[in-house]
Amino acid sequence: MDSDIRGKVAIVGIGHTAQGELPGQSPELNSVLAIKEAMRDAGIDRSALDGLITCKSVQGTNIDWQVGPLLGINPRYAQTLDYGTCNFSMHLAVQAIVTGMADTVALCYGANARTMKFPFGASAPTLAGVSGLMHVGGPAALALQRYKSLYGMTDEEFGWIAVGAREWARRNPVALFRDPMSMDDYLAMEYLIEPLRRPDLTMISDGGVSLILTSAERAADFPNKPIYILGMSEASQIRGEFTPDYLDREFLGLASQQIWNSTGMSQSDIDLLYVQDPTAFWVLQMIEHFGFAPRGEGGKWLAQGHTLPGGSLPLNTNGGQLSECYMWGWMHIVEAVRQLRGAAGPERQVQDAEIAMYLSTQTWFKGGASIIATHKG
Amino acid sequence: MTYSKPVPDVAHPDMAPFWSAAREGRLTAQRCTACKSYRFPTLEICPACLEQGAEWVEVSQEGTIWSFATYHRAFHPGFKADLPYVVAIVENADGVRYTGRILGSREGLAVGARVRATFVECTETFTLPAWELVAD
Numbered sequence: 001m002d003s004d005i006r007g008k009v010a011i012v013g014i015g016h017t018a019q020g021e022l023p024g025q026s027p028e029l030n031s032v033l034a035i036k037e038a039m040r041d042a043g044i045d046r047s048a049l050d051g052l053i054t055c056k057s058v059q060g061t062n063i064d065w066q067v068g069p070l071l072g073i074n075p076r077y078a079q080t081l082d083y084g085t086c087n088f089s090m091h092l093a094v095q096a097i098v099t100g101m102a103d104t105v106a107l108c109y110g111a112n113a114r115t116m117k118f119p120f121g122a123s124a125p126t127l128a129g130v131s132g133l134m135h136v137g138g139p140a141a142l143a144l145q146r147y148k149s150l151y152g153m154t155d156e157e158f159g160w161i162a163v164g165a166r167e168w169a170r171r172n173p174v175a176l177f178r179d180p181m182s183m184d185d186y187l188a189m190e191y192l193i194e195p196l197r198r199p200d201l202t203m204i205s206d207g208g209v210s211l212i213l214t215s216a217e218r219a220a221d222f223p224n225k226p227i228y229i230l231g232m233s234e235a236s237q238i239r240g241e242f243t244p245d246y247l248d249r250e251f252l253g254l255a256s257q258q259i260w261n262s263t264g265m266s267q268s269d270i271d272l273l274y275v276q277d278p279t280a281f282w283v284l285q286m287i288e289h290f291g292f293a294p295r296g297e298g299g300k301w302l303a304q305g306h307t308l309p310g311g312s313l314p315l316n317t318n319g320g321q322l323s324e325c326y327m328w329g330w331m332h333i334v335e336a337v338r339q340l341r342g343a344a345g346p347e348r349q350v351q352d353a354e355i356a357m358y359l360s361t362q363t364w365f366k367g368g369a370s371i372i373a374t375h376k377g
Numbered sequence: 378m379t380y381s382k383p384v385p386d387v388a389h390p391d392m393a394p395f396w397s398a399a400r401e402g403r404l405t406a407q408r409c410t411a412c413k414s415y416r417f418p419t420l421e422i423c424p425a426c427l428e429q430g431a432e433w434v435e436v437s438q439e440g441t442i443w444s445f446a447t448y449h450r451a452f453h454p455g456f457k458a459d460l461p462y463v464v465a466i467v468e469n470a471d472g473v474r475y476t477g478r479i480l481g482s483r484e485g486l487a488v489g490a491r492v493r494a495t496f497v498e499c500t501e502t503f504t505l506p507a508w509e510l511v512a513d
Contacts, residue, residue, distance in 0.1 A: 122453075125385045126418060127395075128476035130505065133464045134452040141446035142466060149444070149488035194447035194461070221493070242416070244474075247444070247466075362458060 006263065007376025009094045010219035010226035013042025013106075013212030014334045019325035020114075022206040025055035027110035030208030032070045038210035043223040044104070049075035049212075051102030053089045055328070056111040058118050062110050077102035084109060084328035086211070086228055087275050087368030091232045093213045104214040109330045113261070114206045127361070136363065137201045140279035141193040143247035145280070148195060150296065155195065157299030159186045160323055161280035162199040164308050166367075169319025171309070171348035174331075176205060177323040198282040199225050202321035204231035209330040211337075216376060227337045230377040231263035234368045240256075249282075252289035252367045258368045260291070267292050270371070271353040273313050274336050276329030276360035277320040286359045290369065314350050329360045340374050380499045382455035387503050391419045392435040399504040402496045408434045413450045415473045437470035438494035445479060445486065451459070467492055467508050478507040485510050 015037025019028050025033075031054060039045060048077050052075045054064045077096050080089050080144060080342040086107065093105040113120075133139070147153065181199060189197045219226035224294035237243050243251075243316035249298060273292065275283045284298045292313070293301035307315030318324045318335035325331055336356040338344045354374045361367040383481035387396035395417075398405040406415045410430035422429050445465035451457040463479040463486065479486065480495060494509040499505050 052493075055493060127385070127506070130383050130385050131464055131477045131507065132448060132453070132456050132459075132462055133446075133476055134448075138448075138464065139445055142444040142464075145446060146444035148489055169439060191447065191449045239424065242420070245443075 005094055005098055005232065006230050008069040008216050009097045009213055010216055010228045011211055011337050011372065012214050012219050012222040012224060012226055013038040013335075014210070014337050015039070015041055016128075016209040016331065016334055016354050017207050017326075019174060019205050019207040019327065019331075023115045024110065025112060025206065027059070027112050027208075028067045028070050029110070030112065030206065031062055031067050031108035031110035031210065032208070034110070034208035034210035035108050036210045037072060038106060039075065041224065041226045042212045044212070046071070046073045046105050049073060049106050049317070050091065051096055051105030051106060053078075053093055053107045054080045055084050055107070056080060056082050057111050058113045059116070067108065075102070077105065083362045083366055084330070085362065085368065086328070086330040086333045086338055087232075087358060087360045087370055088234065088366070089231070090211065090213065090333070090370055091234060091368060094229055094232060096130065097213060097215050102163050103218060104212065106210055106212050108208065108210040109328060110208040111291055111326065112206045114204045114326075120204060120205065133254040134192065136278055137193040139247055139364070140201075140281045141196045143285070144195050144281040150340070151299075153299035155187060156183060157303045158195075158284065160302040160307070161277070161283050162186060162197070164224050164302070165277070165316055165320045166199070167309055168314075168317050168348060169323030171325060172319050173322040175319040176203070177319065185241070186254050196279065196281070199322060202278045202326055205326040206245055207325060207327055209327050209334060211333060225374065227340050227372050227374065228376050229370060230373050231256060231259050231265065231371040233258035233262065235368065236366045238365055241296070246364045249289065249361070249364055249367070252286065253362070255367045255369050256290045259371065263371055265371065270313065270355055270357045271357040272306070272317065272336060272339055272350060273315045274332035274356060274358040275316060275320070276332060277316060277322050280322060283315075286361075290359060309348070317344065317350060333358055333359075336372060340372065380503075382499070383453060384500065384503050395419075396503065398433065398435070399496055400498075400508045403435050404438050404469070404494050404506055406434045406471070407431045415471060417473050417475065436473055440467040440469035440475075440492050440494075442466070442479075442486075442488055442490045442492060443474065444488055463485070464486045464507065465492075467469050478505070479510065480507045481509045483510070485512070
């Protein structure tokens with residue numbers, strides 16, 4: 001069976017709303033406004049869309065049949081994913097396109113959790129919850145504390161993730177957090193959930209984001225340079241906390257093996273790295289699980305500056321979820337496409353970047369990886 | 378003084394045996410009647426052997442810290458007076474993992490540190506199992 005998807009599908013449109021506070025706008029409206037932008041970018045109208053994949057909002061809305069009435073179309077193929085981060089939506093779109101179930105698919109995510117004051121800090125009435133384990137920062141802090149104990153990473157080494165994100169965000173007009181933050185500034189901040197500080201955690205924001213994917217044959221007719229999908233992989237840990245050491249997220253190793261094996265590529269082929277980053281520690285884990293740094297040495301590797309502006313492997317050039325905006329990681333792919341098109345603007349454009357990788361997870365339940373490029377591989 | 382932190386539904390049939398045992402100073406977990414595997418929190422079927430029979434049994438109150446996190450901000454107002462407070466994942470001597478508070482002295486707080494269960498009477502109906510560090 002031919003399972004090689006390399007170069008068969010391309011991203012031909014990207015769009016998003018302003019990020020931050022969008023009072024009075026539902027997740028569905030934010031989705032549709034983003035799709036409008038993506039269609040404008042792709043030079044198409046709704047008649048060209050025969051697929052729609054929506055991603056649920058934090059509240060569980062933004063389902064395809066809730067977006068449909070606003071978008072005003074009944075596409076042949078419609079699906080909704082509970083899992084965010086864009087990787088899973090993109091993978092489903094590739095599967096739909098290569099199997100002929102759809103030709104041109106819009107993906108979208110919409111959120112209004114900031115202005116709706118969604119209670120991210122609320123606790124479940126479990127032993128953990130009533131004991132005060134709250135916010136995703138809690139589990140991430142547990143995982144980081146264990147990592148520090150096993151490998152001896154310093155706060156400064158770890159701090160390069162948040163400081164680096166801010167360095168990039170300062171060059172991105174869309175980013176919500178653009179004030180300078182030096183390593184000294186970072187280290188001077190108090191712990192929020194020790195060993196995590198405030199800049200090690202994303203801040204929730206409202207917005208919408210959309211991508212349009214089509215077959216490689218059709219992509220040639222679109223106005224922008226197509227960005228091809230060369231590889232994709234996923235792995236799950238759906239047993240959740242019933243998996244021993246679930247916070248170490250070892251299951252990501254399977255997604256790593258699969259994407260390197262199926263593409264025949266290696267870490268040195270990647271020009272730009274994007275890692276979904278609700279917490280800075282998830283980034284460190286990803287860098288190690290996907291083999292960019294040896295196990296236990298991710299902090300030292302980061303401190304060498306590879307991922308900073310001017311480094312050999314720019315990381316989250318938009319500022320990521322830590323400094324750009326929430327959007328569950330979707331804006332990472334928007335930024336990757338901008339960079340690969342050469343359209344990221346003079347302040348942060350990385351020269352001659354041809355291949356980008358995007359890594360993301362739904363906390364400790366599921367992970368995904370994609371490699372996208374300016375060529376068909 | 379009234380208890381201002383979140384409380385569990387101690388009457389919920391799934392977990393009622395755990396909470397009522399806690400009131401008597403006993404730490405419990407669910408155990409599969411077929412393969413004897415422990416599980417916590419409760420599940421409707423044993424994930425090790427897919428048999429449904431289970432009973433709540435008393436387990437060891439000795440354990441070690443898998444990891445811990447120190448909250449310097451209260452995400453619920455009830456925890457404000459406790460700041461900074463410590464939450465840990467503890468693995469007990471039977472291999473069951475519990476996420477709970479570390480109370481008392483923090484001398485020697487570390488990954489791998491030994492702890493012993495302690496039971497805090499929070500309300501008339503709710504007693505919280507928590508942990509204290511054991512001096513080596």
